[in-house]
Amino acid sequence: MLFLKRLYPLVLIGFILYVGISKHAFFLKNDDPYSVFIPEVKKTNIHFEEMHTQLGIDHFNNSLQPLSVVFPLKINSGVAIADLNNDGFPDLIYNLNFDTDYVAVYINDGKGHFKRLHLPIFSRKSIDMKPFEYPNSIAVFDYDNNGTQDLFISGFKRVILLKNLGHLNFSNETTTAGLDNLHGPFINVNVFDFNQDGWLDVLVLPLSIFDKDSDITHPLLLLNNGKTFVDATRKVFNTTFEDYTWSSLLGYLNNVHQKDYFAKGIFKPDIYIQNDYTRSKYYTWGFKKNAYVERGRYLPRSTSHGQMGGDVADLFNNHKNYFFSSNMPISKFTNGFNYLLSTAEENPRLSILINEAPRYRLDSCGLAWGARFFDANNDGLLDLFVANGAYSYGKKPIWYKFNTWLSIPYFLRKGKESNPNYSNSNLATNQRNCMFVQNADHTFSDSATAANILDLYDGRGVAIGDLNSDGKLDLIIANFNGPPLIYMNESPTNNWIGIKLIRKNHVSNIGAIYNLKTNKFTNRKEFFPNNGIAAQNENFVHFGLGAAEPMSLEILLPGHKKPLVIKKLIKNKYNTIYEDKL
């Protein structure tokens, strides 16, 4: 009897463990816990056709070489849409990993086809790029306001600045611009005129875990004076930073507080710097301190891990910005899903961010990377595309040991010795993407398969453009170890309006706010084309109208106290607005 009494706890534990095993509490149902397990709708009114080959995009981004530097969460798959030759047609620029070139430039011929531009300056040899080096992100902007779009490429070990001399000629101005002394694995670039002096500045984010030799472990804010870039991080940011940052999101999140400053011409967007290994941080401009300061409490630490990409939008046309943050779900090791953040308080001192992704069913979508808000069907409601997949390479799933490695304190796991062996392994393999279509009740339904978005590549950078100028927004995706994909939007026609703003003296419109008023609703867009990870949208602002008629457009420009007001708008057309003619 005594023995039975002693046996009781063991039997009880055995029973509890049996229940747990039967409920898959200790193991995961399949080898890939990051699977996209959300239900999809079977019918949708949006449709895409993948046409990269037909359009002439013919390269393959070989990301798996050299194997000595393969890491399951490499980027090296950036894409930017920009008009490099000022012919009015958008060109495409991609990062390349293991190739003779480090960047692939495709010029749009205006007839629905792209042709690759091979220049010696794009070759790895021209900049003595070693086999283990690779680029991660591209930003295309006019750094010297000469009317041509220049290339700013961030990557492993360095940044590269290629000045556009016009007529598709480029020169390497990295040294001249003071950028050659930056040594670090740089992940992402965001662009904005932070000090409102008329020259676009860059926010470059490092991920030093990829390079133990790196001496840069914090984001860099480089102020541009039209010739050189100067590190002004400590001057502009009055706070501490975290390492392992992946991308940044700029947006005027605290609209109610900031509109007083807009009237004074002061435009200081909030900055959400996403982090994959430590905590993400949210910064707002402290007017008294004249610097960016970290604000308030954001997400719980355990739910903020793994944020990589994202986007910002006034998602529900209520003049309230939402930050979508794509994440790496780490089921069982912690709770981590995609987030939809907004400020819960209008008081900027509190600036508490709350996550509403579960409420709108945007929280679960695989191991997510690039994400873009856009109106896929021009019904006036913003939809959301999310690119998924991590590392579809070998046969052995590595989720368990990868997450075990992630649970080691980050300051202890610097250096390759603590890394697990990733050979012949996969992580979040062959995942489909998500195409969340917004319903009238503001919930979202995943419609990827129904919309014919069927690829299973490991997506990274996602850019939005209108490559054939038909008013229907297309998806341009850069994949890790895969071909770049172009999903042309073939959805049924609906009303829309496009705005292309040409400013005086070639000044950029990045950071501008567009308020469209229609007879049915008002819609607000902010132009930050480099938000998120490794992608840059085309230079225009697009509004889906549905059945509405555009009535007026107000454009708030950084540095300007009074907005531009345009009352003559033509729907179903790109309206080109010249600032100097208003």
Added chain:
Amino acid sequence: MKINYKLAYPLQLASLSAYVLFGFFNANLVRAGLVQWGLSVLSGLVTTYLINSFLKERKLNNFSAYISSTAVYLLCTSLSWYIHIIVSAIAVFTKVLVTNGKGNHVFNPAGFGMLISICLFPTMVTLDTMQFIDSYELLGLILTMGFSVVFLSNRLVLSLSYILGFIIAAAIRSYILPESFIFFFLPLFNPMNLIFLFHMISDPMTSPKSYKGQIVFGLSIALLDHFLRHNWVMFPTLISLMIMTALFFLYNGEVWLKLKTSEISA
């Protein structure tokens, strides 16, 4: 060495509280805020009160409930705000679920409560292994206070045996697998793992009193921990602790800590 109750018990209580507060203000522990901590503790206290109302022969300790509830708050994570309330209540309830001949609970209540909750609600609750991994200050705090607690509780030998066992198992795995020793060894420093070690594995109420027993207990938990990790089992430290506790109780069913009822209530 005997357990210094005057210091060990309050230090146990203070340690967990310090982790929460330091974590909240310095290391970005939020969960749903300190309110969630309060709810978790309240749940434990209410459960204690209800059990004490029905049980005549044994009274549960409120401070013990506080310790268990705080440990649950620190270690469990969920997207549902009410989970900590449920898990804390279950943790306290387990004190009367499995007892030895002296009426003392056999399993560490927080650990047992978390295991039951994970098994019953696998999609709603999990143990957070990513918490605090970016704060070396908090790691230092856990190590300092943790070692102090086990020293005063006369469980330092147990803790060191676990650490030794962890290192041995890491060395064995690195020898037979194509991974570095560092990769198998560093998870020992996961802050949540250390909280397990110092406040659950080394719980004086549910661990062997003799040094020999502590050595075997600590080594065996560590070895089983690594065995489970090798087979991709989630929550390996928690499961190892529960299994080894049950096996040791089977081997030696005497109460490890001979206490009178009045001492338990103190």
